[in-house]
Amino acid sequence: MSHNQRIVSGMRPTGPLHLGHYFGVIANWIKLQEAYDCFFFVADWHALTSEYADPTRIKGFVPGLVKDWVAAGLDPDKCAIFQQSQIKEHAELFLYLSMYTPLGWLERCPTFKEMNAELTQKDLNTHGFLGYPVLMAADILMYKPKAVPVGKDQLPHLELAREIARRFNHLTSSEFFPEPADMLTEECKLNGLDGRKMSKSYGNSIKLSEPLDEIIPKIKGMKTDESRLRKSDPGDPAVCNLYPYHKLITDPARLPEIQEGCKNATWGCVDCKKVLIESLERFLTPLHERRAACTDERVAEILAAGNKKAREYAAATMADLRALVNF
Known part of the structure; x- marks a missing residue:
């Protein structure tokens, strides 16, 4: 070439x-x-x-x-x-x-x-x-x-x-x-899990090699839309730190459901995080398998x-x- x-x-x-x-x-x-x-x-x-x-x-x-x-x-x-x-x-x-x-x-x-x-x-x-x-x-x-x-x-x-x-x-x-x-x-x-720039030095990242059982507690404690103090409070995915992860990792067909659940307060942040954990498992499992083989x-x-x-x-x-x- x-x-x-x-x-x-x-x-x-x-x-x-x-x-x-x-x-x-x-x-x-x-x-x-x-x-x-x-x-x-x-x-x-x-x-x-x-x-x-x-x-x-x-x-x-x-x-x-x-x-x-x-x-x-x-x-x-x-x-x-x-x-x-x-x-x-x-x-x-x-x-x-x-x-x-x-x-x-x-x-x-x-x-x-x-x-x-x-x-x-x-x-x-x-x-x-x-x-x-x-x-x-x-x-x-x-x-x-x-x-x-x-x-x-x-x-x-x-x-x-x-x-x-x-x-x-x-x-x-x-x-x-x-x-x-x-x-x-x-x-x-x-951004990182805390809303700041994702950085190794901040300890706010999800590493590609990180086991899922170590990632789950991080997602559960992840910063979301600060205006949602209760599940009944409507939220805005555009200002939520979690939603960009969905846009990159979650099946695009599910995004309208996630948006609607947040805006109408039919979903709580816990529900949203559960879906993200499932998405991360699907995304990271093949990466972990390839890494183990290398x-x-x-x-x-x-x-x-x-x-x-x-x-x-x-x-x-x-x-x-x-x-x-x-x-």
């Missing part, structure tokens, strides 16, 4: 994936693997940008991330699943692109300022954190993809990758790096095959680049 049919994307191994990850990222990847030559990578070097002081857990999170991907529906026969740190050419391209990237481009990157302000418990004033958009550019440009699936929050990074590609091409009088398009991922409107040995096989494919592309890219810059 030519590069104009290639897709590249990755995720940091920082812990188990939850429903927000599935509907915000993975569901789209599953569709893309059917139509494109997809490269999905475990971004363990990127995890170092914020976890450098205690990197011991990163390696342990790698197999779990691959298992979550396979459980969710990524098929290693249809896409390359590889580990960033095992393709040393990424570090080499990062070095080359760093030489071509003006410092001001990185300092004005909005994510650098935002994360520095938010993660006050960590010292992010490092060269690695400032420069990680260049590493991201290397991850992408290495495979000369047609497009990169991103959320709106990642658009500045992708635009920076395109700017770096343009500058490199201009200074080398070449068209070495095609500029990848953005393939905007539909925003996942799924052993550590199988993960090693998947990464070995994906690393081999990625390394072949990366080695060819770097051989051509070295020749271009006369190294």
